[in-house]
Amino acid sequence: MSVASELIRGNTETIILAQLMKGDGYGYMVNKAILNLTGGKFELKEATLYTAFRRLEDAGCIVSYWGDETTGARRRYYSITDLGRASYRLRKKEWETAEAVIDKLLAEGEEGVSK
Amino acid sequence: MSVASELIRGNTETIILAQLMKGDGYGYMVNKAILNLTGGKFELKEATLYTAFRRLEDAGCIVSYWGDETTGARRRYYSITDLGRASYRLRKKEWETAEAVIDKLLAEGEEGVSK
DNA sequence: AGGAGATACCTTGACAGGCGAGGTATCATG
DNA sequence: CATGATACCTCGCCTGTCAAGGTATCTCCT
Numbered sequence: 001m002s003v004a005s006e007l008i009r010g011n012t013e014t015i016i017l018a019q020l021m022k023g024d025g026y027g028y029m030v031n032k033a034i035l036n037l038t039g040g041k042f043e044l045k046e047a048t049l050y051t052a053f054r055r056l057e058d059a060g061c062i063v064s065y066w067g068d069e070t071t072g073a074r075r076r077y078y079s080i081t082d083l084g085r086a087s088y089r090l091r092k093k094e095w096e097t098a099e100a101v102i103d104k105l106l107a108e109g110e111e112g113v114s115k
Numbered sequence: 116m117s118v119a120s121e122l123i124r125g126n127t128e129t130i131i132l133a134q135l136m137k138g139d140g141y142g143y144m145v146n147k148a149i150l151n152l153t154g155g156k157f158e159l160k161e162a163t164l165y166t167a168f169r170r171l172e173d174a175g176c177i178v179s180y181w182g183d184e185t186t187g188a189r190r191r192y193y194s195i196t197d198l199g200r201a202s203y204r205l206r207k208k209e210w211e212t213a214e215a216v217i218d219k220l221l222a223e224g225e226e227g228v229s230k
Numbered sequence: 231a232g233g234a235g236a237t238a239c240c241t242t243g244a245c246a247g248g249c250g251a252g253g254t255a256t257c258a259t260g
Numbered sequence: 261c262a263t264g265a266t267a268c269c270t271c272g273c274c275t276g277t278c279a280a281g282g283t284a285t286c287t288c289c290t
Contacts, residue, residue: 003212006246011220018223021225022223028239038220047278072286073238099218103214109133109136162271165268166247
């Protein structure tokens with residue numbers, strides 16, 4: 001089952017930050033990494049990806065620089081900042097809270113739920 | 116920690132369906148039930164709640180009828196349909212898939228992640 | 231030589247869900 | 261008779277997603 005993007009919404013920036021926690025990366029690479037990690041179940045659309053990078057940079061969570069490729073297409077690399085690392089940890093906690101809440105609420109529909 | 120609504124987005128209809136799986140209910144009651152279940156951590160805003168009911172009804176997932184209260188404010192009750200029950204189960208599965216994917220992607224940011 | 235496909239970036243405009251702010255009406259309590 | 265709870269509804273804005281379009285480079289096949 002592929003993943004409904006409506007359910008990912010609000011997590012794209014955190015997902016990107018998680019990738020950058022491992023080291024600098026560029027857009028296309030980050031997207032492929034996500035695609036591979038999820039076994040093809042999920043992929044950020046380009047427009048979504050680049051607008052998320054833009055928001056993260058505007059917020060000071062990441063900084064960017066052009067790579068010095070002498071061959072092939074140019075690459076804009078992104079590096080996570082201290083603010084970005086702190087933001088990642090906060091967002092992850094928020095996700096875990098939301099996850100627990102939704103799990104609980106959705107379980108309400110199951111039969112035989114004991115009090 | 117309260118729950119960022121951006122992270123709940125896309126789940127409100129499923130949350131409502133989960134409540135209606137337990138029996139007919141009206142808007143205000145459903146919202147209070149959610150508030151209580153989450154210990155005040157999460158509450159649907161009225162505008163969100165009623166537009167979600169409208170969408171669910173348009174989609175044939177629920178049907179509504181006016182209660183016959185002889186006192187107090189009038190109540191519009193909602194009843195889940197077979198289509199709604201099927202939709203609930205599907206949406207719940209989709210949520211579980213999304214949850215697993217996001218968990219995996221967010222774990223990427225942790226240190227000491229082995230290959 | 232030339233076309234296809236991968237790599238790599240970007241922007242615009244539309245869409246959909248959430249919600250602030252406003253409204254209506256009834257009832258209980260102080 | 262004012263306040264707060266109950267209970268419903270709508271309008272218009274905001275924000276994140278994404279289809280569709282664009283640019284440019286490189287490799288591979290024919």
